[in-house]
Every structure is written in structure tokens, then in C-alpha cells.
Amino acid sequence: MSETNSNPVSVRYMIDDVEAALAFYTKHFDFRVEINAFPAFASVVRGLLDLQPIDTGMHLMGWLPEAIDDKAAFRAAAASGVEVTPLSAYSIEPPKRGALRLGYTGYKPREIWRATRRLAAALRDGI
Numbered sequence: 001m002s003e004t005n006s007n008p009v010s011v012r013y014m015i016d017d018v019e020a021a022l023a024f025y026t027k028h029f030d031f032r033v034e035i036n037a038f039p040a041f042a043s044v045v046r047g048l049l050d051l052q053p054i055d056t057g058m059h060l061m062g063w064l065p066e067a068i069d070d071k072a073a074f075r076a077a078a079a080s081g082v083e084v085t086p087l088s089a090y091s092i093e094p095p096k097r098g099a100l101r102l103g104y105t106g107y108k109p110r111e112i113w114r115a116t117r118r119l120a121a122a123l124r125d126g127i
Contacts, residue, residue, distance in 0.1 A: 018042050032065065048123045049100070061087070062100040068127055070098030076126030080118045 015021050018038050025031040031044035049062035062084075064073055070086035077084045077100065087099035104112055 060102045064098040072127045076122040080122035082119045
């Protein structure tokens with residue numbers, strides 16, 4: 001079985017032909033369009049989570065693609081033994097975009113790496 005690189009990757013740089021660049025990255029490298037403000041600019045990402053640090057420095061927020069429910073992602077993660085919290089657990093109204101809160105304090109780097117691999121497989125296969 002081949003492994004899929006599920007690490008989030010963002011590409012943002014100035015180009016002359018936004019439409020051609022979008023076609024190239026989405027066709028050849030499995031990126032998805034995050035923002036399309038054609039013809040001015042666009043943003044593409046690869047992977048299921050767009051990781052953003054939280055100001056407290058104790059967690060990361062893993063933003064999900066709009067089509068993925070964070071509760072479903074939470075259940076898939078839990079089934080694979082990875083502890084995360086869905087953003088919707090903290091919201092009165094459903095969030096416009098789902099996310100998972102990922103805690104990393106108290107874990108060794110190797111444990112985080114293993115949990116990351118399990119989470120990637122759970123999100124890829126379980127939702």
C-alpha cells in the first residue's frame with residue numbers, strides 16, 4: 001500500500017496566469033482550491049487539515065475542508081485512538097467551517113508523529 005502525504009501544504013506566490021496555475025496544481029499535485037479570486041489571486045492547499053497555531057501555544061487548530069463535518073472527523077479520530085476536540089463543541093451556532101483542536105503539550109515528538117499518522121489515516125478513510 002502506498003502512503004499518501006497528508007501533511008497540509010500551502011502555496012502562495014505571485015504569478016502571471018492564475019487560471020493556468022490553478023489547473024496545474026489541482027491536476028498534477030492533488031491540491032484543492034482554497035480561495036479563487038480570479039484573475040487577481042488564488043490559494044491552493046493540499047491535505048485535509050489546514051493547521052493554525054493558537055495564541056496560547058498549547059494547541060493547534062486543524063481547519064477542515066468545508067464539506068467535512070468536524071463531529072464526523074472527531075468520531076473518526078476517536079475510533080483510531082487520537083484525542084481531538086471538534087470546534088463545534090465550543091460553539092452555540094454551528095461554525096461556518098469545521099475544525100479540530102489538537103493538543104500537543106505533554107506528548108513526546110514521536111508520540112505526536114504517530115498520532116498524526118493515525119489521524120491522517122482516520123480522516124482519509126473514516127469520513
